[in-house]
Amino acid sequence: MTPSNGGDPVVLREDTMRAGINSATRTIEQIEAHPTRPNVTKLIGSRGGGNSRAALAEAMADEAAAGTPLYLLLDDIAGASLIAGFAYSRWIDRDLLMQEISARPVRDMTGICTGFQPGSGALMPDGSSKWTHQVQPVQPLPLGGDPLSWHALEEITEMAMRRARRIDVHVGDVITIDSMFQDSSTVPTGGRVAVHEYRLTATADPDTGELLTIDADPRVLPYDECPLASRNVGKALGTPLSELRTVVLDKFSGTEGCTHLNDAMRALAEVPVLVRALREDEHRRARP
Template structure:
């Protein structure tokens, strides 16, 4: 059985640059940088930064509304959170220690940091992204470690059957080996820096990293007119020994929501960089969440896009739109000021 891919449904390549900020908007940016200070296979260190920036209608200088930082140490094999801290400090964040990246950590997070979730803080977005970041971090090995040594290490590891876990790994996918494990011939594309040269405030401060590392980056732009308009992007990229970065995942989402009820009115997923030819098929399913209140997307997306109905990374991009109501509140407060 071979998966049929509609003509023209392909990953189009990375976006050329971050769009300009528009007056009367709030932009949330976040990054998680992943490194192994003591070498591959040792503890994974995560440095997360996230910020909300208001660009006033008046044309006055942009204003930082909120900014959070997170540092964590994660076991590279089990993805167990071994240490974590936040700045500004939140004592409850230590309740995540001992949870495993994935469903375990998100369940603990939802209970331990319920207030952060309710108010849609930048910190909550970073903490929720630990699951995805710890999952994809090892991709950087494929850019930095000798391919023969890497394949030798993979062949010695227990086989993980990936069949059916997402759209890209549906039965018959060219991304699968005969034993159900995934192929390592990821399609990657070089990417340009996230900040615009003509807009130094467009992103929060980004660390210049040249050693082996991965970065998960998000941008969410929100403004209000007749509808709530949303433009967001998501990117996973690795440094490479020759310099610069290559992306293995990149999506752009555009959406609108009802300004009164917060229900999702339209949504479009634009696949930009994905590892396998079958991956963009997930973008055809996003309409299943139309009518969902933005605030409920973290749970509803997981319910509606399980298994081959969804893509792990597209799901995370849609779930992150649960932060939009907090950004809308900030815009309305500015309008009333």
């Protein structure tokens, strides 16, 4: 929290987790959290993108209710494990990559999201992905010379993927939200390239927490059709922020949404916790 009076920022809560995930099946094989939570090991055996979120909701219900950073990190396993293989595609010879892909069972991607809608240029005739991702070089975080804008990020030069997420909140006449996420990979020549980057801005009612406005700005996406998902975000208007985790999955399934934009909207369910911290600080400063 950055005080409005210009004082030093205060770390309100910090969690870390480390997981080992099978690259072929996306199954969680080992996991730990710091500070320690015994229930986190109940996620072992669940599969990112499969049953991991259902297992998470059951095993870590208390974390969800408290809106802890750990719950957001664990919820991101589904999306992060999905995109992790993109880093491999940046480091391996293109011809060898295509040979490996052609040897795999064909997965029909048609209709799973806006980018893979029927007739999309991202699809092969058999419904599989073309693997012709559009990418953009990106600058290292933090940007703009603001050392407080991000926590410390390890500088990695070998093959690696990173999902960076930011949610900034201000409370005035309305709750103002400015958030973004970026999926980026290292490349053999140095630096990083992004395959996904979205910015979300929104406002919410300070009393009810209902979403009043929302705008999605697609910065970097892999296929020409992907940005079309941003046209649909208005369907979330009127939803209480705390209910976005479930409502987004219902209203933005299939070609109505984008896996990664959906994750960005679902993450806004954490905003009420940040708002509560700001109000508590305001009350403390108002006391005589």
